[in-house]
Amino acid sequence: MNFYSIPPLVVGSGILLFGLTPFLSDRRAKSNILFALLATSAFWWLVGYAIVYSTSRYDVALQWCRWLYIGVIFIPVTSFHFVTILTQRKNARRFVPFVYAVGFLFAILTRSDYFISGLSEFYWGFQTKVGPLHNVFLAFFLLVMGSVIYFLLDSHRRARLTSPLEATRLKYVLLSHCISVAAALDFLPNYGLQFYPFGFFFIAVHAIMTTYALARYRLLDTNIAVVRVALFVGVFALLIALPLVLSYWAQPILMIYLGQHWLVLPMGLMAFCGAMAPLIFFAVQRKAEARLLKEQRQYQATLMNAAKGMVQVRDLNYLLRLIVHLLTRAMKLTHAGVFLQDERAGKYVLQSSRDRDVLKLGLILGDQDPLIQWLRATKTPLVYEELKQRLNAASNGAISPTLPEATLQKIEAAVVVPSFAEDELIGFLVLGDKKTGQMYSQDDLNVLQTLANQAALAIQNAQFYQELQTKTAELIHESKLKSMGKMASGMSHQINNRMACLVAEASSAKEQYLTRLRVASSEAEREALVQQLEAKLDSICEEGIKGSTIVRTLLEFSKPTTTFAMTSLEEVIRGGLKMVGLKHELHQLNLYVHVPKDHPGVRGNVSQLQDVFFNLIDNACDAIAWKANSLTRGTLQAPAAELPYQGQIAVIATLSEDRAKHVITVADNGLGMTPEDADRLFLPFHTTKGTAEKGTGLGLFVIREMLKGHRGDIRLKKSEYGAGTTFLVEIPVPEEERR
């Protein structure tokens, strides 16, 4: 064994190992079998040379040369077979037996001196010397390898249109074969040129690349792979070779300065370079990849930023449309869609989709669908292409039969990314192919996964918000009903009073006027009675009208309106007051309402705003009644200046400094609140009204929600127990009215 036989032996073994790897992981796939055969041929060739270089006997060397050349012959033969299988070219397959036949023919011819004429003796050992027939073989070799490369090129081109993953795989194999052709340089020493045949190096690269392409489902983008490998080799070679070269050339000089320990300097330098190498490698790699992946990094950054901002979107439908739009635009996809879980129904429904008619909204996948099961089990993105590869490889049926392939086809998904929120699959993203025909890289999938998880949060958030809105709307409606209830008894009392007046007047009219008219003696008397009757009839009408007005007011109030309309503060406040008037005696109070004439209007739900003021003034009336009660009973003392106590309510409308908001003060001099009550004022279910009364505590909470629905607000300005309470209501001035 000499130095020069080590490389072929080592590399040959390596090639065999690589070649066997795909075969060992899946023995049934034909491509794996052929690749193993190819690797074996190469191994045969290289081991042969290892033996040839290490022997000093001519006859042994010659024998082995004839043997190893069989390996050389079968390299193009097995390559051809391998590639026809890999590219699935049916018509090329017809030639395979023919190629094998020719191979066997040449194999037999290795015995002949016309093929292998003898041996050359070079500095590294014996080398085959070829005869004239070898040129035929050489032609055959070039023809076969040429067609191999052509097949790969053609299939790669076609695959780019249909399957980005397959295209990438073929690109690797194509590149590796192109590289391997450089190994043909090894034929030159056989013709007498004296250089150590290093072609095996290229074969090794070829073997590694092809193994990688065959064995892995998710491939690195070829550009990245090439750059990484080149960089790795380059940086490490440079940084480690440098000290070696230095030590070789500078040895004499160093020996002068350092004597025995001259090696220290190169060693030290090597150690230093070895330490620096990774740093430099990563830095250069990052820069190189940043440039290569610029576009990819760009859209990945877009997606990440969007992911962060998504949580702030509260409208669920808008959020879903945003996600789909984002995906198709940023990554340039043919289409995309979002499936959301309908928990109650146990299914997943397509909620949003873009750019394709195939993904019809409302498409449903049940809980038991294989895709759903798969996603729940693996919790990672699923790439359709990879699944297909697995299917092709798994002909022994080792993988479970419920693969989601059919579902993926139905929803036209190239990639499916699940969205998990706390272990629950709340939905998933469906992505079509990239319009560029590129495959989805691991980076892409990582970003998509992050996006999907952020989307899960955002979707949940939006769903919660939606639910909250529904609940709030229900609360507001309930409050309205309660307001109506509050008014009902007062109102019916009022209506009954009107009726009582009306009936009293009508029933007494006969005796009061008609009977007396009949017995009237003078014209004057008659005239007087007629006039009185007229007045009485008018009065009766008035009472009737008053009664029906009360009813109409309630009807108006009870009408559910959701639309916003332009109205004035005056209308809204007076409306609220009218309602209060049905419940409380307002003319006993000192009531002051002031809305300046030149005030801008408001845009809102008129009945809701009326409800707001109704509730506030109603509360004020109650507070006044309680204070009156307390004063009478002696539980509250008031300064003499305030007695006799008269309730006061003031509703004053002003504008904020920037004229962007209405600021309405509602103040009363009623009972007021303790600080504890003031703290809990806006909490739902907090009430200062005894439960005997109709205070349910929803009032101020709902008022605030109603105002929030108008982008307004309500604050307690001040309240003092025994003195009174003041509220501040803010309602924005509509855009068109701001000056």
Place this chain on the structure above:
Amino acid sequence: MSSVTLLIVDDEEKLANTLKSYFEISGYQAWVAHTGEEALLLLEQHRPDVLLVDWKLEGSQVQGLDVLQKAKQLLPGVIVLMLSGFGETERAEALQRGADAFLEKPLLLPDVRKAVQDALAKRAGSASTGLT
């Protein structure tokens, strides 16, 4: 013969006045009070034969029921008719407290007058039977 005196207690001004003028043309002498306090004052002042009292007096501390009780206390033999817009529940209580009748609004005034007359007749009847 002096006419029968009547005190009308109702917070609804119009109704009270209608009742007043109606009874006046029927030959009664009538006063009107709008609050319970006012009613008590007039009760002491005029000592009427009949009271028409509304059950609910808005804005008064003294309610219809209080007036009924006070009247029965102060004036034995007084006739008190309760008027109401509410219903059955008050009826029982009113009659329990000694009201002579319980009338529900809306009131047909001839019916009110009949109720007063019936009550007066009853009182007279029992008085006369009391004598003999």
